[in-house]
Amino acid sequence: MEGLVFCRLDGSPLRPQQVLVTLRRRAAEIGLPGIGVHDLRHTAATIMISSGVPPAVASRTLRHSTLSTTVNLYGHLLPHAARDAARALGRALERADRDHGPTGAAQAA
Numbered sequence: 001m002e003g004l005v006f007c008r009l010d011g012s013p014l015r016p017q018q019v020l021v022t023l024r025r026r027a028a029e030i031g032l033p034g035i036g037v038h039d040l041r042h043t044a045a046t047i048m049i050s051s052g053v054p055p056a057v058a059s060r061t062l063r064h065s066t067l068s069t070t071v072n073l074y075g076h077l078l079p080h081a082a083r084d085a086a087r088a089l090g091r092a093l094e095r096a097d098r099d100h101g102p103t104g105a106a107q108a109a
Contacts, residue, residue, distance in 0.1 A: 005040075045070070049077040052084075 004011070006019045016037070024034050041062065048058040055078065059070035071078070 006037075045074050046077060049074050050080075052080070 004013055006014045008014060020037055023037060023040075027033070027035055045058060045062055048061065049055065053061075055070055055074075056067055058074070059067045062070060064070045
């Protein structure tokens, strides 16, 4: 089968209940709180977006039907993206000023 997150070595699906039992047992073994399988999806999304993976890529990976679904759920993790975009724009404008000199009203003065 294609597209399974959890499967047997031959690619056949695992029983969902067995995945949950194994996840909870392993989490307890290493001292993590009990979590559900769906929590792993949120963890993966959080890691992707916080690490700078473009939201469109994260959205496709998560198989959300629209990009807006991803942004609505995880948009609070995107402030760094807006900050990085503003910095990049500032650097580009500074470089343009340096390379081409001031323009417009500043040049006329």
